[in-house]
Amino acid sequence: MTEAGEHMPEREALAAEYVLGTLPLAERLAAEALIDSDAAFAALVEAWRDRLGPLNAAYVEVAPPPGLLDRIEARLFPQAPRKRRFLTFRGALGGLAVAALAAIVVSVTLMRPAPITATLTGAGQPLMMAASYDTRAHELTVRRTEGPAAEAGKDYELWIIPAGQAPISIGVVRDAALSIPLQELPEGATLAITLETLGGSPTGAPQGPLLVAAVIGDS
Amino acid sequence: MMPDDPIAGLIVATAGADRNEFRNLYRATSAKLFGVCLRILKDRSEAEDAVQEVFTRVWLNARRYDAARARGMTWLIAIARNHAIDRLRARPAAREGDDSAIAEIADRAPGPEAQVVARGEARRIADCFEGLEPARAEAIRGAYLGGLSYEELSRRHDVPMNTMRSWLRRGLMKLKECLEA
Known part of the structure; x- marks a missing residue:
């Protein structure tokens, strides 16, 4: 299941690309459906969230408007x-x-x-x-x-x-x-x-x- | 895990239908989540709608949160990123890239961001990013933080979409190897 030159199994690649956010809408929604129905895939997604999560530190805080709550x-x-x-x-x-x-x-x-x-x-x-x-x-x-x-x-x-x-x-x-x-x-x-x-x-x-x-x- | 993760405690209290704790959770996290939505959507009013939707989902789904599996803020940011990127991808094609000049500046500026990333638990991934080719590291960071699509990334880096896709896959694989080393 390894795509030539990628060295990453297709499912793992889908999980990584889903977390990265680059997929087109149809593939994103298919991945979201898979998360709900396939625990092994959900675990791959979670592992990628953990790996890339430290990047979240780069999001800058911006106060939302006062009436939003x-x-x-x-x-x-x-x-x-x-x-x-x-x-x-x-x-x-x-x-x-x-x-x-x-x-x-x-x-x-x-x-x-x-x-x-x-x-x-x-x-x-x-x-x-x-x-x-x-x-x-x-x-x-x-x-x-x-x-x-x-x-x-x-x-x-x-x-x-x-x-x-x-x-x-x-x-x-x-x-x-x-x-x-x-x-x-x-x-x-x-x-x-x-x-x-x-x-x-x-x-x-x-x-x-x-x-x-x-x-x-x-x- | 919760003693050193007050956000997790607030989510768990919210799951118990405690409206006061939900307010406290909003006060503690809304600026970060608004920052996430704004960075991805680059439209203030849409980012406000997105944050409203995110907190609605948090109220309705707080019982699904498992403090043993994710820190509170990580869980919240995942919800915000998912929702903001879904919105972005659902936009009509014509709107994609209409603000690419501004976005490009924001996503390419390495200065303060690289410094922020270099802090604390983020240091390890920052070190691993160092090991990637700069253009690929920048593509991965731009995709994750700004929600850039393959189309947009390939346009910015002036490479075909398939090339961009294998760049990113190889870069991600290398990151994984580095993080697990």
């Missing part, structure tokens, strides 16, 4: 308004395909301390996802229960959209259930799945079409 906190810890849930829900989705929302079926039960559960569905969508939030372990689990896997080169990306806020990426949902630590799942928040490029939207904001969604709330 407020913006981050407003996004992470919104005050979810109870009564105006559907108004804020529409506002929250902003750039996503709002037309699809009218037909969204919401099925939510909220009992403490039982887990919060929701079914993510969409108009004319064969795809369905089941979400369950363990309020004690602070863990959100989402799995595909109906419909096909994402087409080759694509991923289903899960977003949480606190009422009135921009979507926050949670991760991509593949064949296995996605389980992820989440500090809270506020009432009025929306869980949504969009179709994104492999590894998820590189910008941190949804770019692909909205497929299925559900609003968290007491039914």
Whole structure:
């Protein structure tokens, strides 16, 4: 597996180039997917992070603008308004395909301390996802229960959209259930799945079409 | 590990959903992470968005942090670099290189940076960089710190992309050998 003259196995080279940052987007996303699915590759990446990490000392500190922490906190810890849930829900989705929302079926039960559960569905969508939030372990689990896997080169990306806020990426949902630590799942928040490029939207904001969604709330 | 790594302690406290400790973590690390995003993105407003996204990911993923495997700041910078480089690579092709003149000056100036790198635990890698051909060392440093792509590096060094790629691979291999010697 050694490329002529490189003296570096192809996988090791990919790990090194990923950490170095030189790869084009498609290869970067493929490497990121590999980190999640292949522990040996993840270890190679980690070893390269350790090797190149001392270069971090050369990054110069620059004070961010004073309001940035407020913006981050407003996004992470919104005050979810109870009564105006559907108004804020529409506002929250902003750039996503709002037309699809009218037909969204919401099925939510909220009992403490039982887990919060929701079914993510969409108009004319064969795809369905089941979400369950363990309020004690602070863990959100989402799995595909109906419909096909994402087409080759694509991923289903899960977003949480606190009422009135921009979507926050949670991760991509593949064949296995996605389980992820989440500090809270506020009432009025929306869980949504969009179709994104492999590894998820590189910008941190949804770019692909909205497929299925559900609003968290007491039914 | 945590007694001599207060940042790691703040990340672990953040994982426990402690908003005050999250604020302390932001205060202790946001200038460094903003510096990382700014260096890579070279656009203040986009760097602000990137830092916002980085701290959002830190809040949501703090439980994945393992203090036994990485120092706190190293873990945070990896998240910031990944996100900033993903953003950079996702930009439309036309925007790439529109600021290359400024970037070139910033990435080629060896002075203060080389001195900073020569400090503490960074000394070893600085010594190993010394063993590389200067142009290759500069390409590796520019790629890592500034997020330069193969296209940009090959343009700057005026060599074909494949040549640049094997330069970097050989340079990285040599670095690895040197660091493990």
